[in-house]
Amino acid sequence: MPIRDDQSSSSNSANQQDFELSQADRETIDRIFGSDPESFIAESDRDHAILNLLNLLDSPVASELHKPTRLDLIQLLAARLESAPDTQPQLSSADQQALDQYIDNGYDTNQVQPEFESRAIKCDQIGEAITSSVHDANPGLVEKTLATIQVHIDQEEAAMAMAASSGRGAFSMRWSDLISIAAILLIVASVTMPIMSGVRSKAQKSLCFDNMHAVANAFGLYAGSNRDMLPMATAGFGSTWMDVGSTPDRSNSSNLFTLVRTDNADLDDLACPSNPNAATGEMEPGAWDWNSLAEVSYSYRIMPPGGMRASAIAQPMGIVLLADRSPVVLRVANRQPIIPEENSPNHQGKGQHMLMLDGSSRWAQSPVFESNDNIWLPRPIEQVIHQVRSKLGIMTGSELPDGPTDAFVGP
Amino acid sequence: MGNWQSQTDEQIFEAFRDGDPDAYRELIERHHDDLLRFLTRMVGDRAAAEDIFQETFLQIHISAATFDISRRFRPWLFTIAANKARDMLRKKNRRKTVELSAPIRKSEPGASFIDLLGVDIPAPDEALDLAQRDEQVQRALDQLGPALREVLLLAYFQRMSYAQIAEDLGIPLGTVKSRMHSAVAAFARSWQVVSKDHDKSA
Known part of the structure; x- marks a missing residue:
């Protein structure tokens, strides 16, 4: 656009209307600020030009100049250009060709055309510098890695043993059916569980704990601008609150996802580092829920119809708002028998973080409180389990087949 | 076994x-x-x-x-x-905090284009102090953004072709090329800065 030089007769605002960015420039600026500007990678001349201009805005200003003369202004501009932050450097055209030939020929400098050989050798030296290191190998790391894997294998085998001995595939996903088979599960559980122990990265646990603090803030922010209500996607659920992703606005995880959707939390805040399938980074546009149960790292209090007010509970320190993901829901979804006292898989079965309604967080080695309240289960199921246990107890080794038609084998 | x-x-x-x-x-x-x-x-x-x-x-x-x-x-x-x-x-x-008043780095004169022939990268056996050189390489790499660092390391550690990198990272071939060009240029530039800083302090 032309720049007029008749400021004397025009107001500032009239002049500003003369400067208008082209559509392409506007889109480039949107891309720069739409991503993380620090890591934006300029890929075209326009990108470079706009980054250069933006970098000028970051430069220091000589505020002491009182009556700038033309010379002052030229010097100031020169100083600004000089002190502008580094822009992304580009390879010269010859270097680009040398690098391309070097890579296309399997990183072999001998295969490059002679005029590019000396440049390809530089590319090779960079590779040599980057890939070599003087750090000593750590032989203990191999053992540590194998130990971590062994813990995982033990857990898997324990789970499989239980599934096999309880009758694989015989279980429905419905809670009502789970109650009817609780007796079998409980006997198996008390004989073989818990084996959950072993090595776990302290770093992961600590990052997960940081998440709890970030999410506590997010709950506070949400409640503050929503009449003290806890996050809720819709007034009720669909057929089941377990259907993550498939009925996106009707699962309980979509209630938790509300924190992300309303920009009170990042997806990363709700991603436990030890969940390999956790969704991180930017939320998919228009998303209301995680895509699948595997992506969900934390279990949120099941919201009653109509939602729940954060201040409605007299003793908020005793109410679990959020915890590392429930192993019970995972097993039900995978058609496996449940183990009521199992710890969350997030920390290799050693325990779980819990965020309480009063904003405090804690690490608990068991999902069962002193009051016998199990955070993975509603009270009616806990009561059934209690009744079954008190009636049947655990297997003592003195039981006999219930008649000739009862299949029952021992060690 | x-x-x-x-x-x-x-x-x-x-x-x-x-x-x-x-x-x-x-x-x-x-x-x-x-x-x-x-x-x-x-x-x-x-x-x-x-x-x-x-x-x-x-x-x-x-x-x-x-x-x-x-x-x-x-x-x-x-x-x-x-x-x-x-x-x-x-x-x-x-979780990184940003210091708003951090000084702005002086740019190198004429630094928007890199000519690799002008960059001095000593081979490992030429370097007197390997540990020092190793640390300088790391410092130079740390100056790169994560995306550039990733493409540079994946390429060199695995000797991958552009097509393989594109497939692995799920980005178009043209983007891989321009990203690799930028990565090598950015590394060469930050290597120059890091080794110059070291020379000054030596």
Whole structure:
């Protein structure tokens, strides 16, 4: 656009209307600020030009100049250009060709055309510098890695043993059916569980704990601008609150996802580092829920119809708002028998973080409180389990087949 | 124990899937040095690199059944490791504080284009102090953004073609090329700055 030089007769605002960015420039600026500007990678001349201009805005200003003369202004501009932050450097055209030939020929400098050989050798030296290191190998790391894997294998085998001995595939996903088979599960559980122990990265646990603090803030922010209500996607659920992703606005995880959707939390805040399938980074546009149960790292209090007010509970320190993901829901979804006292898989079965309604967080080695309240289960199921246990107890080794038609084998 | 030396990664992985208890150890030992170096370069922190190293092999173990044996093992290993490193960096950067009053770095004169012939990169055997050089390389790498650092390290550690990188990272071939050009230029530039700083302080 032309720049007029008749400021004397025009107001500032009239002049500003003369400067208008082209559509392409506007889109480039949107891309720069739409991503993380620090890591934006300029890929075209326009990108470079706009980054250069933006970098000028970051430069220091000589505020002491009182009556700038033309010379002052030229010097100031020169100083600004000089002190502008580094822009992304580009390879010269010859270097680009040398690098391309070097890579296309399997990183072999001998295969490059002679005029590019000396440049390809530089590319090779960079590779040599980057890939070599003087750090000593750590032989203990191999053992540590194998130990971590062994813990995982033990857990898997324990789970499989239980599934096999309880009758694989015989279980429905419905809670009502789970109650009817609780007796079998409980006997198996008390004989073989818990084996959950072993090595776990302290770093992961600590990052997960940081998440709890970030999410506590997010709950506070949400409640503050929503009449003290806890996050809720819709007034009720669909057929089941377990259907993550498939009925996106009707699962309980979509209630938790509300924190992300309303920009009170990042997806990363709700991603436990030890969940390999956790969704991180930017939320998919228009998303209301995680895509699948595997992506969900934390279990949120099941919201009653109509939602729940954060201040409605007299003793908020005793109410679990959020915890590392429930192993019970995972097993039900995978058609496996449940183990009521199992710890969350997030920390290799050693325990779980819990965020309480009063904003405090804690690490608990068991999902069962002193009051016998199990955070993975509603009270009616806990009561059934209690009744079954008190009636049947655990297997003592003195039981006999219930008649000739009862299949029952021992060690 | 099998005679692993003559066997490819993929053959050993197959042996591991068939239940050979020593095969997985062999795979870990075989890739230990390279993968740990790659991760250290990627995250700039040896302890964090060791954590990600363990997580990577655990992930591979868990996902063993999904591996297509007709493909190569090493790119799969490095891609999983790079994903985990990227997640870790994202987490770390999210908590990074930014000093608004930080001084603006002076640019090098005429530095928008890099001519590699003007960049002095000593070969390892020329360098007097290997540890110092190693640390300088890391500092130069740390100046790069994560995306450039990742493409540079994946390419050099695995000697991958542009097409392979494009497939692994799921980005168009043209983008891989321009990103690799930028990465080499950015590394060369920050190497110049780092080695100049070192010369001044020496």
